[in-house]
Amino acid sequence: MSGTETVDYEVEYNNRARVPEHPQLMAGWARDAAAYRAEHAPRRLTYGPGPRNVIDLFEADGDGDGAIVMFIHGGYWQALDGSSSSHCARGLNRHGITVAVPTYDLCPQVTIGTIIQEMRSAARELARLGRPLVISGHSAGGHLAACMLATDWHALDPALPQDLVRAAYAISGLFELEPLVATSVNKALGMDNASAHVASPLFWMPPAGKSLDAVVGGSESAEYLRQSRTIAERWGAAGVATRYGEIADANHFTAIAPLADPDSAMVARLKELAGR
Template sequence: MTSQAEHDDAWANAAHIPGAEGYVARWAEAAEAFRELHPPEVLRHGPGARRDVDLFRPKGATKGLVVFVHGGYWLRFGPRDWSHLAAGALAEGWAVALPGYDLCPAVRIAEITRQIAAAVDVAAEAVAGPVRLAGHSAGGHLVARMGDEGLPLACRGRVARIVPISPVADLAPLMLTSMNERLRIDAAEARAESPVHQPRPDVPVHVWVGADERPVFVAQAKALAEAWEAELTVEAGRHHFDVVEGLEGADSALLRAVLG
């Protein structure tokens, strides 16, 4: 029988990435430097300190809106840890929104899903044109959930592409980890909130994952791509912490997947 420690290790990213301890500080530094050059417009999608949306607008005409949803196992981080990831789309003439959301255990994952739907609508009200959704890890789960026709997403008709990056597509295995003391996923929520159990969205979906990620993340990405008959890229040489770096570069394959 597999122990809880083994389940924990299967989902542990930092323990298997050389130099992992330095990434968070570098992200924070890069994000702050980006905001100094591009101060965001701050929108609100509900009460509470975490319900902000940082909106970066390009100079000149706007092609549309990219929404990037951060990860952190629904337990940590906020949009201002990732501001620099707006760089690529912004340089290409797209507005970029990074929504915040309440974290577990203060709320359940289903509530976070509803908050992200509200945040996407608030950002879409502020920016005309098509909407692209991208998210990493838990954020990949959340943007995948936006494909659910049952969610109250007012801008649904404008969503033109969804790119889950290293997504958690099936929540059930997390019930076996120690994280679940804070996530509080039960069988009903695992079923309802897992994109692999939802119908394929009626928009193009491109699932992205790093080839050097933990095997469980590669398996989750492949499972979602198979369930939704979606395009899948397993990017060589990328692990869970650097797989999103392509969003910073206007000429990257990942950004091309998001913008189409």
């Protein structure tokens, strides 16, 4: 939005208020995730010393040497853990693609900057498997997926390949964090405008030559649509292969549902990004 228009950021970014049925939808996540873990038990990896520095690795039968898909959960960097997203591995697992679901520490115990570093550590741990990564994520996880794509891995560790992360698929992501500073979301995040800018991948060096899909529920707020459109446009103009898409009739909590469906267009696109 521009000119003299005033944006009510509290309304735009309060997803729980926008979707009154969110408790039932999130209870559905927990139920479906538990059922999938019971059906397809993951292998537990650790990437750091803390109890939340863990990765659930949902290995697929017949997986070859293509990319592993890492899916990062949402929760505005202050809620949930990887176990709430176990069912998001179902669709890709059915196509023989291994899915890694990390957990991270939460604000206000840590900062968003620390969470970014933790997800880099998780990716480095997965690099030990000798496979490239495609990073997906929902909401805050979409932000973290873009951060992983824009990380200079070789500079971080010369032993890592520069193309460790070949693509990102962000669902309902947040890429410009300054609009959150004056909202209730920021009570736990503790950002000022400067730290929000530093943590915003929209303003990082675009990862030219790599691929970013920024998709968002068609029923989400104007700000969520703007966030995904803007990063697709700006990074696309800088040499990133970007796609912007809207998931028809989906709100912030139903936008990830296609990940559990092996026949969905979302799973087909991730399969393509993984080189299968």
